[in-house]
Amino acid sequence: MEGAMSGLKSMSAERKMVQERAVSGEEPPPQYILEESHRPIDDPPPTSPVPVVHLGHSDETAEIKAALQSWGMFQVIDHGLSSSFLDEIRDITRTFFKLPMEEKQKYSNIIDGEFKHEGYGNDNITAEGQILDWNDRLYLSVQPEDERKLELWPVNPSSFRDVLHEYTIKTTKLINYILKVVAKSLELDKDFFSSHLGDKSRLNARFNYYPSCSRPDLVFGLKPHSDATLITVILPDKDVEGLQVMKDGKWFKVTTSPHALLLNIGDQMEIMSNGIFKSPVHRVVTNPDNERISVAMLCSNELEKEIGPADDLVNEMRPRLYKSFKMKDYLEVFVQRFFQGKRAIDWAKF
Numbered sequence: 001m002e003g004a005m006s007g008l009k010s011m012s013a014e015r016k017m018v019q020e021r022a023v024s025g026e027e028p029p030p031q032y033i034l035e036e037s038h039r040p041i042d043d044p045p046p047t048s049p050v051p052v053v054h055l056g057h058s059d060e061t062a063e064i065k066a067a068l069q070s071w072g073m074f075q076v077i078d079h080g081l082s083s084s085f086l087d088e089i090r091d092i093t094r095t096f097f098k099l100p101m102e103e104k105q106k107y108s109n110i111i112d113g114e115f116k117h118e119g120y121g122n123d124n125i126t127a128e129g130q131i132l133d134w135n136d137r138l139y140l141s142v143q144p145e146d147e148r149k150l151e152l153w154p155v156n157p158s159s160f161r162d163v164l165h166e167y168t169i170k171t172t173k174l175i176n177y178i179l180k181v182v183a184k185s186l187e188l189d190k191d192f193f194s195s196h197l198g199d200k201s202r203l204n205a206r207f208n209y210y211p212s213c214s215r216p217d218l219v220f221g222l223k224p225h226s227d228a229t230l231i232t233v234i235l236p237d238k239d240v241e242g243l244q245v246m247k248d249g250k251w252f253k254v255t256t257s258p259h260a261l262l263l264n265i266g267d268q269m270e271i272m273s274n275g276i277f278k279s280p281v282h283r284v285v286t287n288p289d290n291e292r293i294s295v296a297m298l299c300s301n302e303l304e305k306e307i308g309p310a311d312d313l314v315n316e317m318r319p320r321l322y323k324s325f326k327m328k329d330y331l332e333v334f335v336q337r338f339f340q341g342k343r344a345i346d347w348a349k350f
């Protein structure tokens with residue numbers, strides 16, 4: 001067993017970045033190739049624009065409720081972030097991934113052969129036969145501010161840290177606003193989620209880089225998953241599509257305005273809303289001609305916090321559907337299952 005674990009450990013540590021494979025024109029090697037029944041099928045899934053919610057309008061609460069009950073996600077255009085600032089975030093992302101490999105490796109998520117969540121890299125390899133995603137990423141914890149590992153924040157491009165800091169402040173403000181509206185839509189006190197989040201609530205930034213892939217029919221850019229979060233803010237690529245969401249058992253391409261931020265709820269919201277809202281399953285497919293980037297800001301409750309369904313959402317008509325547990329215990333289960341392409345929410349159900 002120990003031998004097998006150390007074998008897996010060295011597979012994580014020694015693997016090549018997807019970007020290196022794409023640059024040298026490699027076809028995806030066997031570890032990336034999906035079983036036939038799991039492959040993204042070629043006939044393009046229907047496109048349907050994810051609902052647009054108008055913040056500050058009198059019907060924002062009803063719009064958010066309807067969007068979360070049907071899609072689990074919505075796009076926001078009047079979010080208060082300028083289009084030029086959104087482009088700056090896209091620019092620092094592209095510039096970082098364009099740096100020479102040895103420069104990016106200074107921020108590696110493998111330290112002394114051990115996989116860490118934070119930093120530049122790929123998923124951990126935790127099991128023999130695990131199918132890998134056609135994606136490299138930079139994962140950074142941005143909040144609480146005093147827990148930032150600044151040594152993993154790129155200094156190149158030189159604006160990277162300042163832009164990410166500013167984006168953290170702006171997304172936090174947007175998330176706080178949206179969480180009040182979501183609470184109202186559930187007829188909870190408007191501060192229900194923010195008071196639960198507490199002072200040590202977490203915000204993580206995941207910069208995704210999906211190199212072009214000669215065989216998009218065989219691989220995923222990002223495997224089907226729901227987020228572990230309370231809520232996630234995605235800045236999608238301006239030009240290249242790839243994100244798909246499961247709705248009513250079917251996959252839909254997600255199309256958004258270039259000026260939009262896309263918000264989706266995660267498992268913590270499904271649990272706290274006692275299943276009134278469902279955390280959407282989504283995935284990313286690759287593209288033979290173009291690379292794609294996205295930035296996900298992932299907002300979660302404090303690690304020591306106990307979470308469970310809101311008492312006011314449990315009644316005779318709607319019994320308690322999920323257990324209560326410590327956030328950190330959920331994340332541990334989530335991470336193990338995520339790498340295996342399995343959902344953690346089933347673990348939380350009664």
Ligand SMILES: O=C(O)CCC(=O)C(=O)O
Nearest residue numbers: 206208236243284294296
């Ligand atoms: O690339 C995207 O559009 C989505 C990324 C995503 O789902 C994630 O980082 O959790």
Ligand SMILES: [Fe+2]
Nearest residue numbers: 225226227282
């Ligand atoms: Fe996601």
